[in-house]
Amino acid sequence: MTVDAEQAFRELIAVQPTKPLAAGSATEMGPEGTVDVGVLVGTWLAAGPNVFVGSARADLDALCRQIDVRRKVSTTYGAGWKRVDPETAVPAAVAAGLVAVLLANAGSLQGSTGVRDGGWGLKCANSALKALDLFEDAPFTPELRAWAVEILDAETASVR
């Protein structure tokens, strides 16, 4: 099986929430630097599959930390990815969108060359798998899991 990342993104866009998750937020950056994760993921999905650099990578890296270390992804974060209480988990569709963005970062610009990006791709694939474990009811879970394993096969081929 080979995943069509563009198609996967289109299908995930269709299931994203239509309203911002954070009250009063219309963009991914709300008042005082707060982050609306739903809007952020929606923006990334709309831009299509990409490998991030710069601040987009920093934002995705911060979400990796939420998944891997805090084992939760909330709807809203304060400036500097600070926790905002009470924490509300993102809807499953947003989590699925985030997984697709992670997998695009893990795979879309990688060839069958193995690991050539310092490990960013593998880190993203790792977080994607962990996010799928956290959000078991996310839409397209079997497809996303298969995509992650396919990327892992390609990324680790050179060290096996």
Place this chain on the structure above:
Amino acid sequence: MTGTAPLDATRALPLTLLAWEGPQARAYLARLRRAGLRVERIVLMVRDPLGGTLQKVPGDPAAALSLRLGVRAQNRSHNFHPHRIRRRNPELVAAIARGLAPLVAEPSRLYADMFDRFRYEAFADDVIRVGANSYADPRLLAVLRSVAPATLIFSGGGIIPQAVFDIDGLTLMHVHTGLLPFVRGADVLLWSILTRGRPGVSAFVMTPGLDDGDVLATWETDPLTIELPTGERPDDETLYRSVFSFIDPLLRAELLVRDVLAPAADVRELTATPQDLDAGITFHFMHPTVRGRALQALFVSPRAHAPRMESTTTMLTRYLPYYSKASPVAPLRFAADAIRTKQPLRALGIRNRQRDYSSLSDHPERFELHRLLHEQLVAQSREWDTYDYGEAYWYQSSTELGITGLRDTTARVDAFGLRDLVRGRSVLEIGSNSGFLSLAIAPAAQRVVAFEINPYLVAAGQIGADALGVTNVEFLVSSFEEFDERDERFDDVLSFANHHTYDGNTHQGLEEYFARCHAVLHPGGRLIFESHPPALEGRDFAKTMAIIERFFTVDRSEIHQYGTFLDRDRRFIVGRRREAPGS
């Protein structure tokens, strides 16, 4: 003790081992002894099985009982896995020792020292046992204050609280099994194996941050493979535990003793080098599926050979005969490979190759050129272990050379009016990739210097220049940091999507990057800049712009629609060098 020197036969170093019971603390002590060294003092943290309340009264017999029980309990619990694996899987431990032997002297004897009748008193002049359930425990803090000033070897994990760093005169050394600054975080030995193909080890001075202290020594080892004995492969949990019982502790101890402590004239006066904190990736604990891949790479089972995907090197080597003699089969092979590959960009690269190869029948004079260029791609795939921007073919196109790349150089030059911009001027191109863009503007420019860190791409640029008879382009293998040292100035500097890179080879921050661009220009010189596509730049490109505007007065800022999907929507900027950069 088994086969080790008596305490007084070793030289005491003015060091304290902050011992968190377990294989790591023991490995440090055992390896020091092998080197004829010992620490003066061990502060052994003992978890208090009775809750800690009894130890509040010094000299209380109940407190002493609590401490004794704690020592016994944590000896069992913290060393449970190494003892269990040695008992149940001695063949696995022997296999690990064989695999480690090229890196660490006598691993089996170190294991014996660490786990057979081990006593802390045999390794130091003074052993202080302190009931403490965490590094923030007031009882531990009191002991640390009492030993300060002191240099401590940290042997545990987790985050050290600020209260420890606040103690005057305390320096903590730590060893991490990742090559700093590239690999930080957790499970780093396994991440190193997956991402760098070998373990890395770094000794550093601890700070309140995560693995960000000044570095004392680093060691990226030869590739490490443990050949498992025949028979049933141990489960991943056992293999994972064996990594942290037998491999990780010995690698850390080897670096610390061999490269830091043994050669030091005075271990209290070690030289440490600041890290590049913008470089590297912080990894977190592995998902079991990812961990399984790392363990497969580390522990090779004789009866389980996983099928390999064809590597880039294999594929490109397979193409070599097509460039010795024109082959009617080659375009068909390329087409088949493009369909077969699972990666869209790789497929595009192969289709570009197919197209260019087919056009050689109309331009037979280019055949030799394409052979030379292909040889560079083969060499690159073998030797250059970072991201391949061209996806096994070329990233930049060159109409003049008959090369179709992922980026359309002719359209790029035309869209930006580059030839008119640089006419008669000296130009520096940063990160020139295969140099085909430099070759495209060379007819207009007075002179072009193009540097690129990848030597195979630099060689490709020179091959192109020779083929085209271009003599006013100088190609150099260099990073921007190294180039800086040439102290040469230019009329224009081309920064085309090089302010961040995917490959991890750029370690400077944006501020430093644009300061360098400013520094290599003559007064009145210009920055000619192209961004990444907007989705890759992220949501705060405005910050990048603000930095650019501190160093340059922006005359043009445009977005062009041209070329391939990788060309479109990028921001193009021309800025004049400010005489005095703003703040």
